[in-house]
Amino acid sequence: MSHDATAKVLFRVPDDDGDATVETLWATPLGNDRYKLCNSPFFAYGVSWEDIVLAPYDAQEGFPTFQAVIEKSGNRTIRIIFDSPASPGNASHEILHELVALGCSYEGAKPTYIAINIPPDVALEQVRSYLVEKKAQWEHADPSYASLFPDET
Numbered sequence: 730m731s732h733d734a735t736a737k738v739l740f741r742v743p744d745d746d747g748d749a750t751v752e753t754l755w756a757t758p759l760g761n762d763r764y765k766l767c768n769s770p771f772f773a774y775g776v777s778w779e780d781i782v783l784a785p786y787d788a789q790e791g792f793p794t795f796q797a798v799i800e801k802s803g804n805r806t807i808r809i810i811f812d813s814p815a816s817p818g819n820a821s822h823e824i825l826h827e828l829v830a831l832g833c834s835y836e837g838a839k840p841t842y843i844a845i846n847i848p849p850d851v852a853l854e855q856v857r858s859y860l861v862e863k864k865a866q867w868e869h870a871d872p873s874y875a876s877l878f879p880d881e882t
Contacts (some may be wrong), residue, residue, distance in 0.1 A: 730843060738764050738784045739792035740773040753792060757780070769806050769836055777804040777827035777871045778846045803849030806870040807856065814840030824863055828842060831856060844870070 737753040744750055752772040756870035762785040765834075769778045773795070776782060784793035805878035815821035825835060825843065832851040837843045847856055860867050 734758075735767055736764065737792055738766070738782065739787070739790050739794045740770065740776070741795075742772045743775070743836055756784070756793075758793075762786070762793065764793060766802075769846045771808065771838040771842065771844050774870050777802060777806045779804055804846040805869075807845045807847065807860075807867050808870050809843045809860070809865055809867045811841045811866075812842070815843075820863070824860070824865055827859060830858065831859070870876060 734757060735755045736758050738756045738789050740752045740754065741749040742752055745748055752770060754770055754773070754776075756768040757767060758764055759781065762783055764784050766776060766778055766780050766782065770776055774869050776795075776798060780798055781800040781802075781856055782795055783797045783799050784795045786792070787794040809824070811821040811824075813819060813821055822843075828835065830846055832848055833856065834846045834848075835843050843857070
């Protein structure tokens with residue numbers, strides 16, 4: 730992807746110890762501190778590819794910094810952790826291949842840590858069922874597990 734007409738938007742992701750990890754996502758500036766996300770998050774929760782977010786420039790951070798989601802794109806994000814990197818013929822590759830066949834796309838932070846984009850026209854339950862069937866290690870990122878199953882958290 731060409732980043733000529735894009736900017737990085739900073740997200741602070743709370744850690745278990747109360748600190749925060751920083752993640753930056755590519756985004757297209759729309760004006761008035763609004764940005765359309767151009768990639769899937771690897772660490773941030775509650776946002777997905779093509780969501781429109783409010784991110785005023787923070788001089789201390791040196792980046793536009795996420796404040797809120799203005800408009801959801803309909804995309805959803807899950808993340809998978811594989812024991813071994815995907816390579817032709819192995820289980821990791823098979824899972825990614827099937828997710829693409831279902832209509833999903835993905836990008837990797839590392840060879841074993843993958844963000845999966847689930848488009849609006851792909852059934853989340855179908856993807857979830859497949860990952861459970863394959864005993865994949867994965868998590869909900871957007872929507873979060875807590876928002877999907879509030880009675881279970």
